[in-house]
Structure formats: C-alpha cells, structure tokens
Amino acid sequence: MKAMPSDGEAIAASRSDPQRFALVFDRHFATLHRFLHRRVGKDLADDLTAETFARAFGARDRYDLSHDDARPWLLGIAANLIRRHRRTERRRLLAHARMGVHLFSDSEFEVAEGRLDAEAAGPRLAEALATLHPGQREVLLLFAWADLTYEEIARALGLPIGTVQSRLSRARSRLREQLPGFGQEPDESGTRQGTRSGK
Amino acid sequence: MDELEFLRGFQGDVSEPDEATIGRARTALMERMDIEKSRFLRPGARPLAQMTLPRRWAAPLTVAAVLTVAVALVVTILLPRGGRQAAAAELRRFAAVAVERPAAARLGPGQYYYLRNEGWIQITHATTSDEAYSVRIPIVREYWIGDDGSGRLVDTQAGELLWPGPLDKSRWEAQGSPQLYGPSDQQYGPGELVGPGLDGGALGTLPVGYDFASLPRDPEALYEAISSAAAEREPRAPEEAPQPSSLGTFGLFIELLYTPLTPPDIRSALFEAMAYIPGVTVVLDKTIPGMGTGTAVFVETVMGGARIRLEFLVDPTTSQPLGQQETLLDRAWWVDADPPTVSHSIVYASPDVVESTARRP
Numbered sequence: 001m002k003a004m005p006s007d008g009e010a011i012a013a014s015r016s017d018p019q020r021f022a023l024v025f026d027r028h029f030a031t032l033h034r035f036l037h038r039r040v041g042k043d044l045a046d047d048l049t050a051e052t053f054a055r056a057f058g059a060r061d062r063y064d065l066s067h068d069d070a071r072p073w074l075l076g077i078a079a080n081l082i083r084r085h086r087r088t089e090r091r092r093l094l095a096h097a098r099m100g101v102h103l104f105s106d107s108e109f110e111v112a113e114g115r116l117d118a119e120a121a122g123p124r125l126a127e128a129l130a131t132l133h134p135g136q137r138e139v140l141l142l143f144a145w146a147d148l149t150y151e152e153i154a155r156a157l158g159l160p161i162g163t164v165q166s167r168l169s170r171a172r173s174r175l176r177e178q179l180p181g182f183g184q185e186p187d188e189s190g191t192r193q194g195t196r197s198g199k
Numbered sequence: 200m201d202e203l204e205f206l207r208g209f210q211g212d213v214s215e216p217d218e219a220t221i222g223r224a225r226t227a228l229m230e231r232m233d234i235e236k237s238r239f240l241r242p243g244a245r246p247l248a249q250m251t252l253p254r255r256w257a258a259p260l261t262v263a264a265v266l267t268v269a270v271a272l273v274v275t276i277l278l279p280r281g282g283r284q285a286a287a288a289e290l291r292r293f294a295a296v297a298v299e300r301p302a303a304a305r306l307g308p309g310q311y312y313y314l315r316n317e318g319w320i321q322i323t324h325a326t327t328s329d330e331a332y333s334v335r336i337p338i339v340r341e342y343w344i345g346d347d348g349s350g351r352l353v354d355t356q357a358g359e360l361l362w363p364g365p366l367d368k369s370r371w372e373a374q375g376s377p378q379l380y381g382p383s384d385q386q387y388g389p390g391e392l393v394g395p396g397l398d399g400g401a402l403g404t405l406p407v408g409y410d411f412a413s414l415p416r417d418p419e420a421l422y423e424a425i426s427s428a429a430a431e432r433e434p435r436a437p438e439e440a441p442q443p444s445s446l447g448t449f450g451l452f453i454e455l456l457y458t459p460l461t462p463p464d465i466r467s468a469l470f471e472a473m474a475y476i477p478g479v480t481v482v483l484d485k486t487i488p489g490m491g492t493g494t495a496v497f498v499e500t501v502m503g504g505a506r507i508r509l510e511f512l513v514d515p516t517t518s519q520p521l522g523q524q525e526t527l528l529d530r531a532w533w534v535d536a537d538p539p540t541v542s543h544s545i546v547y548a549s550p551d552v553v554e555s556t557a558r559r560p
Contacts, residue, residue: 018231018232019229019232021228022225022228022229022232025224025225026226029216029221030215030216030221033215033216034213034216037213037216037560038210038211038213046216046220046223046224049216049224050224050228052221053224053228054228054231054325054390055325055326057228057325058231058325058331059323059324059377060378061378062377062378094492096514122209125206126209128466129206129209143203144203144207144517145206145211176202179202179205197226
C-alpha cells in the first residue's frame, strides 16, 4: 500500500500540480486554527488560518523540501500574521486578567487541587503573557501550545536556536515571577504553595 | 505542576474548527489552485484501467518572438455558425482523417520516443487573500519515453521572465523577488515514468502506459468515460462528489490526442467524442503566431469571475495537434493585463524516436 506523501513531497508536487497542496491544508488546518483561536479568538482565527494557507500556497516554491513536516513553516507564517494583531491578542489577555474569565481545559486539570490553583492563577498568567516581550511570547506559545521543538521554532521564526532557547528561558522566568508557587514540587503534606488567592 | 504545564492548559478549551469555517478556507484556497492549475498545466498519468486518466497535458511553449504577440486570431469561419451540429460535423471530419493517420513507430530495443514542446507558461502566486502577481516564463520541455516506462524529463527556462504588467513585477519585488522557476532534469527507471508510481510526485508523467483497449470506441461512451475521469481530478473536499468541468474534460482530450502512443482508432473516436463537451466550438483557418494555421477547437469557462478560453490547434489535413493556447477574456485580479491576454501558449513538435535518453534528434 502506498504511503501518504509527506508535507515536503506534497508541496513539491504542488509546484507543478497546485491541487496537491490540499493535502497540506487537510493535514494541518485544525492544528493551525486551534493555535490561532487560543491566541486571538475564533473570529479572527477563521480569517488568519485561511490567510495562512493562502500565503503558504503562494510561497510554496520557497519551502525547504528537506523538511517533511510543514507544521513549523505554517506556524511561522501564522506568527507573522499575528504580528499585525498583537494589540488584539494583548487586549484579549488583559481582558482575561481583569475579569478572571475561566478559559481552561478541564482535561488539563484532573486533580482538584491543581484545578483550584489553575483557576485562581489564570488571570495572573494572562497578565504575565500580555506583558511579555512579543518575541518571547511567540517562542513560549509555539513551545507550549504548538509543541514545537527548539529547532522547529527556530525554523518557524527564522531565528538561531540559541536565541530561541534564551527567549524561552526568559519567558519562563517571567512567568514564574508572576506565578509564585508554580514550578515548585508539592510539599510533604501534598499541597501546593501560593496563588490560592487568585488575582 | 510547573508553569509550562499550567500554560499548556491555559485557554486550551477552544473548539475544533467547524465545517463551515473549514469549507470557506478550503474554497478560497482551491480558487487559487484552480487559477494556477489553469495556467501551469502538467501531465500526470495513471492507467486508464483505474479510470483515472492522466492530468491535463500541457507542457507550455512557444518561441520568444511569440511571447509578446501570442494573441493571434485570424478567424475566417466560426462554427458553430450553424450551431453545435456544424462543430460536430467538423470533428467527424477530423475523426475520418485521424483513423487514416499511421500509428506511432514501434520502439526498438533501447529506443525512446522524444517529444519536445516549447513556448511559455504563466504562473500565479497569491501574496494575500486578495492580491496576486503573475509572470510568464519561456520554457522548453523535453520527454524521452521508453517502452518499459523508463525515461527522462527535462525542463529548461528559455528566456527572461516576462511581466504581464508593472503591478505584477512590483508585487513580486515586494515579496523579495523570489525565484519563480527552476530547471529540472530527471531520469526515471523502468516503470517510473508511467502509471501511478509518480502520482503525487513533483513531476507529472506522460500519458503512456494506458490500457487503451479498455476505452470505449463509441464516441458518447468515450466522452462519458473521459468526463468521469476528469471529474476525479478536479479539486474538491473529501466528502464532495466528483464534478466534471468542461475545461478539465477538454484538457484530458488534449492529452490523449497529443501523445503519439494513442492508437488511430482511439484518436478518431476522441475527435468525435469532443463534440459532446458542453460549449465546444470549432474555428476554421485560425492562425496563431509561432504555431501555424489550423482548425481550433476550444471551450470556455469562468474562473474567479473571469472567462478563460482553452484552445487546441489541429492541422486540418493530417489531424496532427499543433499546439494549445489559453486566453483570459476578462480582466482578472491575479494578473495586471488588459483582456484578451494569452496566459499560456504551447507549440508541439512532431515526435521522434532516439537511441537513448542522452540523444536528441
């Protein structure tokens, strides 16, 4: 049975047979949309995801075919588009910080103790993200939300790996400063420290 | 829980994109694919036994001198002045000529068919959802095709890039003047140039290796078979049923009429079957610079709000295909040129037989 073409193979084929690019769309649309939805809300995510694929299709001749997985490339294009909407993203985060809107995934917090912490600290996290340097926020969210590796983030954003590592390190330090108690192991009683009071 | 685990759950309860959202994005992307597909057509073969005919044939070409004036058009008689029946009559006449045309010479051991097309293609790149640029590239394409499905395919850029309008060039420059076309030279081992093996690969394949015996000889049945195969190749969402298009169907007819491997009886039936394509029109004594004078068969379609005409020029005395040309009849957002403007023009050279993939006639 013939294996499905990799993204690189599909993009190579699409250079002479444009409809081959549909495979890349089908494979990654939902991932891109979820990432953008988390960052800028559904309505803008609808537009930006479509725009990401339109731009990717137009730029497919410049895709490095040595990479089988196009996800970092697509996320890099999406990141460029988000730059035009940084204020929207920041407003959304600050609104969360002010209002304490519950925006967590239930599945992420199976332990009641942890869930309480997370719910209470959500607004602080939103505020911390909103005040991060945009370059650090980009790296952090590609790492945490898109599950890209250092190398993939470097490829997505066109940065040296060292820069990715330093930005990620600074971003995480900043979060820990804003969210005391996170990053610490439970004490002997099994409870966590800090952030119970919420905002 | 560390700060990363916490962050991973933050705002993580977003919904999956709904079908309407995916559908809108897919449709927008496919419109761009269609636009490019219509102006950069390459073959891609599958055995007819699978009822999936090869991708629309069209390796573009024409001489540089033609590039700027390829608009052509000296029309002496327009059929159907007498309607569809007149077009059908002319196609039947072609069918009678075609059946008398000898089949291609059989290859001896180690020999290859050599095909050479030249002309120019237009490629289009979307830079945003509502902006694009187009460029025309002079090109030569050569094929060597062996009986065992091996061969060679070479693309060569044959001249400077040609910009339909100043806006096209300025948009390309604004994108950093990316390379738009790269020459290629690919060798194919036995079986690699034919059949479904290359399907999905970077290069299309030639319409060789078909199971011509499986094709119906009755013109109407042949039209239905080709139309169905063309529909399978139209871009669509996975859940959508195949929908034939007159342009796609016409493209498949051109592929099969172009290849020297198509047997005379099929070639004859193909001409008759073309009369069933909706809107097919025949123009007598049409001259296209660089291509010659012949009988033109064309269909028109609307793409992205603009009418597009695909023409196939045939020598009326031998039924030998001379070339093909695509013309944009309305102003379109993806190219900075006033209509009518030719978006690709291809001249077919007569096929030859050579002793190896390193030889040219």
